[in-house]
Structure formats: C-alpha cells, structure tokens
Amino acid sequence: VTVLLTIGEFSKATYLSVKALRHYHDVGLLEPVAVDPATGYRRYAAEQVPTAHAIRRFRELDMPLDEVRRVLAAPDLATRNQAILEHLDRMQAQLARTQEGVASLHALLEEGPRGAPDVSIRSIPSMAVAAVRGTVDHDGCGAWLEQALAGLHDRVASPSGPDGALYPDEFFEDGVGEVVAYVPTPSGDLVLPAVTVAVLVHDGPFAELDQAYGALGTAVAARGIGARGAIREHYLTPQTTEVCWPVRQEDA
Amino acid sequence: VTVLLTIGEFSKATYLSVKALRHYHDVGLLEPVAVDPATGYRRYAAEQVPTAHAIRRFRELDMPLDEVRRVLAAPDLATRNQAILEHLDRMQAQLARTQEGVASLHALLEEGPRGAPDVSIRSIPSMAVAAVRGTVDHDGCGAWLEQALAGLHDRVASPSGPDGALYPDEFFEDGVGEVVAYVPTPSGDLVLPAVTVAVLVHDGPFAELDQAYGALGTAVAARGIGARGAIREHYLTPQTTEVCWPVRQEDA
DNA sequence: TTGCTCCTCACGTCACGTGAGGTGGC
C-alpha cells in the first residue's frame, strides 16, 4: 500500500535531477525502496519525498553530502537541529567574510597611488611566551586566532608585550599549517628564538593586511635578504598590526 | 631593475598557495615574468603582486577563473567595474536565496502533521497565449520568470486569464530546460493544447512550492494516472500558485 | 656537501553532468 514512484516522477516531486538521484543512490545517501532485479529500475516510496526535499534544501545551502548524511542519521531532533545550526553558523561566518571581501574589493579598485611603504629592519631578541598551537587554513585562521588569544589572556594576567602569532612557511605555501598564537610573559612555556626581520606596520582593516605582505615581500626580494622561517605578526591595536618577515643577518 | 620573487616569496606576498600559483600558470591566468629554461624555476615580478591580490579576492568571492580572466582583461576600468558589479549582483541574489532557504528550512523542521492535500482533476481547454521561451535552470528560474512575465504584461493590456508557465520534463529530470512563460490573450502567438491535469493549489512562499510537487507526485502515482508532458503553474496571486500535473484521460 | 626550494607528472577530490550504447514497458 505504499505508493511507489518511478525515478522520473520522484524527480519532479523533489526537484532533484535524475542524475543526482542516481548519485545519491550510488553513495548510499538516498536509496530507492525497491530496485527491479531484472531491469534495474528504481522505485521510490512516497514517504521518501520529505527526506529528498530536506536533502535538496541542505545542498542548496552547500552542505557537503557527508554532513547531510550525518544530519539525516541524527538519532534525535535535538542532535539534528544542532548539526544544522552549526552549518548555518559556518554559512553566516562565510557570509560575513564575503561582505568584508566586497567592501575591501571596492577599496582595492578605488585605490590611489600608494606611497612607498615604510619597511625597516629590526632584531627581535629571544622572548618567553605563553602559546597555543593550532593547524588552520586561511579561512579558519581569524576565528581561531581570536579564540586562542582570548584563552591565553585568561591565563596571563599582565603580558610583557603585545599579542602575536607565528605563521610558518607552509601556512602560505600550502594554504594550511600549524600556527602559534602567543602572549609574551616571563613565565611562558615557550621561548621564541631571536630573529632579524623586515617590519612593516599596517594600519587598517584586517582584510587588507595582504597589502602589507605584498609590500614586504617586494622590499625583501629587492634587497635580496629574504630568509626562511615563520612570519610573525604583532597585534598592537585592533587596527594596527606589525608584520615581521625574517631576513638574513646583514654582516656589515 | 624589476624586482623578481621566487614562487615561495610570491606565495607569502599574495596568500596564494604554491599549487594555486602553478595552476594559474598552467591555465594562463597569471604567468610568471620569467621561467628559467634549465630548471623551470618561476620568477614573478613585484608588479604582479597587486594582480595576484585581485585574483585572490575574486576567488574568495567564488568567481570562476574564466570570469576572473575576463575581468583582468577588461580594456578599461568601466568595463571591469561592470563585470565585477555583475558578479556581486549574482552573489547578492544567491545570498538572498540562501536566506530564504534558511528560513524555510526552519519551517520545514518545525512542521506539524500535514493535512491531506486537496488534489483535484481538471480538464484545461486549449488556449491562446502570448509567450516567451527561455532555457533556464532551477537557480535562474525565478528571476527569469519575473522578467519574462513583466515583458509580456507590457505587450498584453488585458489578459484573459492568470499568468502561467510551462515546465517540461527535462527541466526537472536534467535540472535545465526550455521554460515557457505565458499570459493568456485571444491575440496570442501560441496556442496551448488542451490537457487533463491533477491540480493542487499552493498558498504560501514560493520557496515552499516543493511541498505541493511532492504531494501532487504522490497523489498521481497513488492513482496510477501519471502522464508525461510539461507541468503548468498558474500564478493566481503572489502568494497563491496552482500546480497542474498532466494525467491520463480517465475513460470511465 | 647537505638539506632545501623548486620542478614535473599522475592521480585524487567533490558532486554531479555528459554522452554512448543498450534494454524493458505501454
């Protein structure tokens, strides 16, 4: 007595393409209730329509199939809603980044002649810090850093210098890497080595920090003094970031 | 005298991964100014940093590489800004759909028991209409339809019936198809054939029309009367849509 | 001289879409 639909009917009832339905069958996300053993014809039950609708909604929100699977498999409504809300949170975050991107794109397009950047060379002495490590990519970096620094400030009452972070070469070259967020303190658990760096102070929104990197990279390459090693950022104020690019010690 | 950067330096100066840079070289989107013939080492010019930044920004907005290429190749600033604004428009539209999706998702999750849908069988006589055709997919359908109907209303002073549209089977089964938007008028350029259909009236937001399709498909399959042929929608009011699913003539 | 930066294939990923070529049901 359950109503069976052909794949064509089910397609119209759900707005899912036939190809998509077959794919969902292949990966076990949405299996027809019956498959004719002789012809291979798929039959879907009318009760599967709401599930299919849900899948389509999730996919429209760009939820990966694996996550859709998890959501559908959730043992209870609370777990399911939780999973959905998490996805929506990520969507919101990405949306916010997009908005920022659009704004700073306009800034980029209207930019006038750029003054010569003020790059200086400085030696940073060795320094003890309280630190947190995390493997992040570019997208997740901002949120992670905020969390990490907040956590460190709970542990360090009176820092002996501005907040900072270390970005290893792989973070840039592969797009992901182990970033170290730190707060200077004599009682720290990590000792940062002394380095000589080219420094550029960036004033302005975080999203435009790339300008500073471009200028620094150019300046370092122009003088042929570039060295490997993690780039450091010092967060002087919410609007002011110091970018420190390692250079070779000039033995002058 | 132009400053040359290695791919590693350029990567850090632009936030683009080395793999991405090589890919952009392969597809001719961003070519290094020099490639060592012996070693294959790529060298980028400092002047390429702003271009690379722009590419990254566009990619963060999910602009396809082909479009990025077009934007960068734009002969003048006006053309370029035009292209960017078009992309931003599309992003905005998608964003709006996402918001709707989120809203109606919540509705879907909190839905109570659904009453039995009120499906009726009706014969629609042949009818002359003014029509516009367009090949669209699900995403672009809403915007296209609005435009198309607006255009038709400019041509037809007093329609002899409610606006409508024809969605062929491929539109659902392949995800794209030639949709026909129409306004009934005796002086129309197209004559729609008579059909017998199962009808369901949907009251509510456009985004939840899928519910009606699910109910109709189920009802039609339950009675085993489904037929091929384009599905018609009649737009009675902004909130009320009649969905007409072709069925076989009952020879009772 | 050693390790490091860079190189080139070749293949994988994700969620399907695109034919080709072929068979069953009304």
Added chain:
DNA sequence: TTGCTCCTCACGTCACGTGAGGTGGC
C-alpha cells in the same frame, strides 16, 4: 511495433590538493 523511460559504464568538469620521484642553488 514503435518510441519512450530507464539502465549502466566511462569519462569530463572545476579548481586545485596530494603525494612520488627527481633536480638545481646556497
């Protein structure tokens, strides 16, 4: 009986990521 619905491969798409295996520069 004809065309139509459906089927299964096999391969393509998009924008890179993932190693494998190997070479030049400080």
